[in-house]
Amino acid sequence: MSVQPLDDAPRTAGAALPVRPTTGCLDPLPLAQAAITGGFWARMQQLNRDAVIPHCDESLEKVGWIGNVRAAVDGTLATERVGRLFTDSEIYKVMEAMAWEQARNDSPRLRGRLGELTALLAAAQHGDGYLNTFYGYPGGPGRYSDLEWGHELYCAGHLMQAAVAMIRCGVDEGISSIARAAADHVCAEFADGAREGVCGHPEIETALVELYRLTGQDRYLAQARSFIQRRGRRTLGDTMYGGRDYYQDSVPVHDADVLVGHAVRALYLTAGAVDVAVESGDEDLLHAAQRQYDRTLERRTYLHGGMGAHHHGEAFGADFELPADRAYAETCAGIASIMVAWRLLLATGQERYADVIERTLYNVVAACPGEDGRAFFYVNTLHRRSPGTDPEPGVPSLRRTDGRRASWFTTSCCPTNVARTLASLDCYLATSDADGLQVHQYAPANISARLPGRGTVAVRVETDYPHDGLVRLRITDTVSGPWTLSLRIPGWTAGGARITGAAGDVHADGGRTDLTRSWSVGEEVLLHLDCGPRVVHADPRVDAVRGCVALERGPLVYCLESVDQPDLDLDLVSVDIDDRPSETATEVVVTGHVLPDPAQSWPDAGAGAARADGSPVKLRFTPYYRWANRGTSTMRVWVPTT
């Protein structure tokens, strides 16, 4: 792993992509060069465009969070402000989503709405660049009076990310001067020697680095670097959520070995640390971030890619503390994990980070919105023991942790985070380097890259993945002489995969396979992945699922949902892993058994209590991301073996 300058790929303001390092192993592709054209993710993006984004925008109006900005303009915040202290950030995330969406499909409506919102923000911004509706108005709490919980720099960071997205997508509308003024204000206020603090919720770090990448202003990078270096020095107060670990202020970022505390905070901080590391050539910092994330993957990550085992503090647990029924696995933590994995993939070229992205996208991000795109999971449990309840209609849910998806939350970070992620998803498909093109995620798509000094190469991908394991890649543009088409062989393919076509017959193990040759337009490569059902075993140190297995199919985690087996108590079933699973179009069926209801259960159920008897039953597994769309239900991913 090393941090090397990339060749000069085009870096105009119009290259629409969320993360754009100036050094690293792989170069990301903007939306114009990576476009999903159909299949699983195109359907999700359509849902995002038609339902999620409009729903978020409407909700922001309905609950008055955009109204807060109007009240800031009107000077009426003291009497009219509503909502929690981070509501501004939701506006910024929706603006970011609109920017990506508009870049993928030009829309006068989205462009107009972005213009409206930008004008409102411009009017609300203070003369010195400060912009926040919760703090700093006459009669309100003072600016930066609560660094622990105030989320002011967090909100500012999301403003900058929205601005970067809008500028790169060609809908500036005046956002660049707002974001620059906000960033300049932060740099002045938090300069070394001035207010040497950090924000309780990281986010400003990664945002400032991206603004630096866009503008070339060194002081934004320097400020981000200061925030990273100040962290872990115990400048923030104690909390009841695991002390200062809660906001990663116990151990300096360079020194930590594993992610701790609030999962979203920890992961946003790590994303910022990677950004700072690659831009400032700090290999120690890059190693530290990678070491922490790798250990977190190995020991603190749920099967579906979700992170954060504790409801209390929305936090990482100890190693292997991964209760299925109390999985918190906040949607935003999944998104934040993708942010980190993507940055590490670009920095190191290690394909296993693309595996993490795939797993988390299909099983956390895709599970968040319901089928109508207007209700969302905040928490992504792997086991629901009782059917729970529907949210109260018309009322924003508190952090809803049981029952079905809710349409809005008093802390509504997840819907807006999903919106911006889905809208920019194309950018995560592939990368390029001097030698060629790397395909990391398989979806019907057109992908192209400019090889420095040589011209453009391009492939068209056709596949019904993940439902089918055949991926067809056709060369649609090429350069003279050999170049390399690289394919990710997912880690879940225990036996590797077969590649056929123009490059001959190749067996490839998990990881990256490079196909280097002189390619001709029209040539095809066929990647054959075995997407049949398979049984997965957890680390034996994960107490919560000891003696259990899970079922997967391709990158999809499957689950048992009670609506598919209404006569069975899911708490009492076991699965016979010697049985060969059979498949239908929508489900996988495996033989199982039912445990007898123990006569006595506490304190000592007796040695025989766990023995299944009775005739076999059929257990019907469906993809996890689809659950809870057919009424209230119980569900489990991990099932005891017979």
Added chain:
Amino acid sequence: MSVQPLDDAPRTAGAALPVRPTTGCLDPLPLAQAAITGGFWARMQQLNRDAVIPHCDESLEKVGWIGNVRAAVDGTLATERVGRLFTDSEIYKVMEAMAWEQARNDSPRLRGRLGELTALLAAAQHGDGYLNTFYGYPGGPGRYSDLEWGHELYCAGHLMQAAVAMIRCGVDEGISSIARAAADHVCAEFADGAREGVCGHPEIETALVELYRLTGQDRYLAQARSFIQRRGRRTLGDTMYGGRDYYQDSVPVHDADVLVGHAVRALYLTAGAVDVAVESGDEDLLHAAQRQYDRTLERRTYLHGGMGAHHHGEAFGADFELPADRAYAETCAGIASIMVAWRLLLATGQERYADVIERTLYNVVAACPGEDGRAFFYVNTLHRRSPGTDPEPGVPSLRRTDGRRASWFTTSCCPTNVARTLASLDCYLATSDADGLQVHQYAPANISARLPGRGTVAVRVETDYPHDGLVRLRITDTVSGPWTLSLRIPGWTAGGARITGAAGDVHADGGRTDLTRSWSVGEEVLLHLDCGPRVVHADPRVDAVRGCVALERGPLVYCLESVDQPDLDLDLVSVDIDDRPSETATEVVVTGHVLPDPAQSWPDAGAGAARADGSPVKLRFTPYYRWANRGTSTMRVWVPTT
């Protein structure tokens, strides 16, 4: 189960006991008639007298919570009040502890301190009986302005319990008029037709009933009954801790099937419900409370008797959701469970409730204070994966959930609750009824009861229980004609127990054994309980410990602590249950194995990962209540089988 009037046992103010129903199956004995004279609990009571109670009193001064009462007297609360809103209650619980302690061993010092504190409270009480240092002073928040979180009636309830204890222990010092005025104020303020609300934290219900039992004032019982009947009507607001379930305001008490939400709240409410039921002859309410508690025992209770699986909301989880490593099992919930079990034992005579009391006393209450009696567990986990940290010295811990015991907490309910429980523990040993004496807990003790119209019977108990299973009961006073000496045979004795001596040779199964005969002074009964180590199996529906066993010895739950096996990683050991455990004076040794560290652990560790190999190791188990007294350590109660 029925609610029948008891014969008229003596009910003078001087009969020192915490719970004194006027109807029920069994009659409790006051301190004078049940006295622990040695052994396990005498040592704990000595620690309580010498360390816990003084430590609590000193801490209350040091952190300024008694100072709050002085500030109330001085009218300086607006500028000087410190601590959270329920700090008053800790003063009351320590006063209650001092009262019991003083009654067991008359102490001018304790009596003097109780007088001082009582005088202070008298000076702080408002003219209309209201007494609270957080609300209702000029410039402070208004009385009852926050029924959800304000804890005003909770604090008032603890004041009444302290007063009942002091009065019954013969140290009135003026507390009776304070408590009566406070109760009269509550009855006026919360009368039907007036403020028809309930307190977010139950406690007032059981307190008002006990004050009714002491004073005979019907309106206190009527008010308690109103609070029970109002509960579950959704008059309190929503919470982010599982909605209104958090404070049991979703379902009426008469209708609920299981305990939900914040465990201490739920159990205090249930104690109050039993009290109201037995005093008002409401059999439906008694059945409801018993049904809820029984189901909670069966499905929502940890092996050590701890209750409350969730850190988030300090709450009960779903059925069988009992993660060992995230067990919350607050000490106060254990104490509250004992409160409920004791009331149900008195009401129904069912000996299994004494089993619950025994299990919870030995494994939750006894585990709370450290060996020096000046540090306490708030949370009683069954698995500590990483050694954690010591609390910051000199700073009250927030709700400390990892690492070692802390000397004080910002919410410091557990130390004071343990203090009052240990000081009154003698009362839980035995009961009487018209036919004789029932011994429920085995400790060296003198126990006597007056049989109505016949005279006094008494036994002396000698035993080294729980370390040894022989319990010797000698008749020290008797009446003419037959009467019944009843012994509890603990539920953990799978094969029952043998009784020898004056009553002949008897084999007795778990539950209650009645020995009815004409007893002579000096006659002995010997109860032989097998206190050898035994293996315990959890309900197979408890995912968190599937495939694991625990080790018990008598009523003691055992655990593996890393300090006893420094070379082993407790996350990787398994136990061979076919091996015969060997015993030393302080530990039980069993053969085990070490699992190999899986090469890959996430997402799929492979089918072979859980197979132990290598040569056998010795696993050293020690009593759970003693853990974490020898430096930071890891620990587990449940261990996978090889």
